Amino acid sequence: MQVQVFNPAQVIAGRRTCMAELALGVFVPGFSMTFSRNEEIFGEEEAAEFVYKVLSGVVRTTRLLDDGRRQIVAFHMPGDVFGLEVGPTHRFSAEAVGCCELALVRRTVLDKTTQNDPAAWRAVWTLTALDLERMQDHMVLLGRKTAAEKVEAFLADMSARAPASDGVELPMSRTDIADYLGLTIETVSRILSQMEREHRIARATSRHVVLCDRRLLQAAA
Amino acid sequence: MQVQVFNPAQVIAGRRTCMAELALGVFVPGFSMTFSRNEEIFGEEEAAEFVYKVLSGVVRTTRLLDDGRRQIVAFHMPGDVFGLEVGPTHRFSAEAVGCCELALVRRTVLDKTTQNDPAAWRAVWTLTALDLERMQDHMVLLGRKTAAEKVEAFLADMSARAPASDGVELPMSRTDIADYLGLTIETVSRILSQMEREHRIARATSRHVVLCDRRLLQAAA
């Protein structure tokens, strides 16, 4: 997949300043930016200068192996914060799944905010800890679930996080889904087709899925 | 596997009070306890009353699926902290891999410490964030690596975290290794045998492995 590269230094001119509520009750000055489809937000090993919050659209964070194998570590939906690191550099890359708008906050600014504010620290910790919980759940999926179970869990999760008026609108490609679930695009496609044959889902378009199965809907709630 | 159950309320009598350095520079009053092989430290859904630090031995945290499939989320080595939750309950169970000694700190005591101390909060956040980093690395392994790569990565990791005088002393069973790597015991065993045939490792006993391969040793460092 072709990925455009974004260099923050060049684009600062196009920023719009704003106050971002990074976590519950923690407001910090930052600015917002838009990214187009597949545009790189930051890359692996890059200096972690900013913390990001999704205002609209979806972001994926990914890890690449030398031979091209890719694992999507997370999808970030509106309201989600990402890019906060312990060390000085990012440990994976982030790209816009579709066109999206982000709030950027300088790491140094965030540090200054939390320096004397335990409540702000608790809020930041909660963000990270909730992220950790999500990762742990996903590890069980990656390590111990079958392809069918993976896709079902994914649909249920997306249905909960990005509900459309009628069913789920999947913002990402089959390749993204596969790299998130540890599968191939073909397997994802086949399982969706089979679920449709069994009337457990219906498809308006390839990206718009309606959940019909009782169990799926329950898992989504 | 048979798992004994531990009920903290019954055992408080046997505790020894101590000051635990939960995170760098953060000392809190707690007490220490010992657990025997396969003894349950806490269970899924249980109230998260304590935070734990490994003093000696190894602990595994696991998630169980209804049909018995198991995923080991992490192994905790001496110095590691585990059991700290956002919500009121534990999200997985923890068991002693072998006989081990833990420091227990009441969650309420930790909360009181961090309440007015941003530095303590930063330390706690760092613990959680480093945990998150480890989980993210492990997700790539689970989702995108072959069985051979998984075992190699595991040996390298254990070699770095639990180095023996000569090679690696694996404290956990093949079942534990398999459930950590998303494989079966048979596959783990076969790959170790194959690595031995190729003189990439040597085995003193089934639990004591010596790394011979250049690449493995490099990965361990």
Place this chain on the structure above:
DNA sequence: CGTTGCATTGAAATCCCTCAAGCGAGGTGG
């Protein structure tokens, strides 16, 4: 010396991947 638990090994089966082709929507240029 039998039992028990853990580890290894083999043979067969299965799930998922790889390779390859076809399909359909959307965009571009003649």
Place this chain on the structure above:
DNA sequence: CCACCTCGCTTGAGGGATTTCAATGCAACG
């Protein structure tokens, strides 16, 4: 407006990595 291309998705056939099932080995222990 239609031919043509591209890109993402689907489908099929075959193969391979890993699991499953089953048996054996081996060390510790009573």
